[in-house]
Amino acid sequence: MVSNQELSRIASQVRRDIVRMVHAVNSGHPGGSLGCTDFLVSLYFRQMTINPTSWNMNGQGEDLFFLSNGHISPVFYSVLARSGYFDVAELATFRKINTRLQGHPTTHDSLPGVRIASGSLGQGMSVAAGAAQSKKLNNDPKLVFTLHGDGELQEGQIWEAAMYCAHHKIDNIISTVDVNGQQIDGPTEAVMSLGNLRAKFEAFGWKVLETNGHDLEQLNATIDEAKSLTGNGYPIMILMTTSMGKGVDFMEGTHKWHGVAPNDEQLANALGQLEETLGDY
């Protein structure tokens, strides 16, 4: 098993990738990407059974991941590349003309590791529910993971999907919400308050776990617990508290870096805070 120390080293490199990618094209979403780095690194480097080198869409016998909040594509692409789905050098093409690494993830250009387009919010849980039912029909015991933004929960389709998962007893799905309390126009509390998310998902028939999204020990223990609870007739939700912009002090805890790239000076400052552990692309 990959140790927490190793996960931490990978996360540092992924964070470097994120800020370098968005800086290079002066666009993209660093805040949420940095906030979800520890989670995605944990999923791809410890928690999920994956087969990056013989990628296929159906993913039989593999765990599947669906990114519903597609704007945090920088972290998704970095983690996919660093775990072997494609060459890390391709990260340099992010958001550039003719790239497979579109602003928001797409299957259109057959980028290994991406199973659905996302960007228009609220759709990923429905897709994951279908993929989870497909696994059941195929007698495939592997799991389906999703990630959503907390602001994304303002989309009605999320709650249609939440109702569907519980009604159909889809118990091979583990969804995670990145609770960073921020969205483009400000704090979620000010923009459109989400209320008691635990109570909401419990009322919809989900088993709800909560975790810190940066404490690798606690985060992985929670994912372990979620996995141990699968197969019991209910879907599982992890409410994961994170800090937007985590790892770069001047980006942390604010919505201001939701969709803004650092300039040259800010990039240098950010990279100074993030150790290059695996070699920059």
Added chain:
Amino acid sequence: MLEFDLSPANDTRSGFGAGLHELGQKNPKVVALCADLIGSLKMDAFKKDFPERFFQVGIAEANMMGVAAGMTIGGYIPFTGTFANFSTGRVYDQIRQSIAYSDKNVKICASHAGLTLGEDGATHQILEDIGMMSMLPGMTVINPCDYNQTKAATLAIADHHGPVYLRFGRPKVTNFTAVDQNFEIGKAWHIHEGNDVTIIATGHLVWEAVEAARELEAEGISVDLINIHTIKPLDEEAIVRSAMKTGKVITCEEHMINGGLGGLVAQVLAKRAPSLMEFIGVNDSFGESGTPDQLMEKYGLKSKNIIAAAKRLMEN
């Protein structure tokens, strides 16, 4: 001439239901989803015989499109069922991102399209669905004309890899195409050869066009009659060949002219075979309550309207 072996009149949605049930037996990868309209979509037989492959989603069409997209991952071929309005306009963005842009092998099966839904009125009578679906890259759009053709189309789309919009309707209509016909996606059916005027029809308007052609022929006007069941990809060659011959073309559809068959055919002909044209369809208007027949009459979608259009063209 223009004679057919008629099967009993039936609704196109029942053709879909029969085709889906047959697919259930033939293809273990076919699954079906329905948004609280099992009876209306004639999905009862599939649900009864293949319960493990049938998924009720409730009144939540956006979720249904996403779930269907997800079920393709793992190799299944989902057929979604609800009214045409809720199959398209209500869920356009879900279809656009999760199905079309994501290249998912989902079959969107839509009943109660157009005015012939009848008394429920304009909220349910979508007349823009062909336009919306045709604009999506990679989407195949099919609007069959009777029970037999709808059943054949349902069977055919299961073997076609890629997203499909299959549009059918509510009322019982004349069932005149061949039983157990081979349905070729994208291939027009040349119903009748003629030289004076071309009539191109889709969906419920095909039978109206047949009746119009009979009368026009009796009056000495020779009709080249074409059934376009696949609106995308459009059989441009069949359309251009006929227009080159007649130079006069009428399109007929139970849909908005703008963005529908009429607009798409005009686009092809403007480039390849400029022709005099008439358009039978709904012209920038919502529908309303009434019986199907009253509505088709009021909105000018009957054979007599096609005949009048042909005569206008012949006077030019």
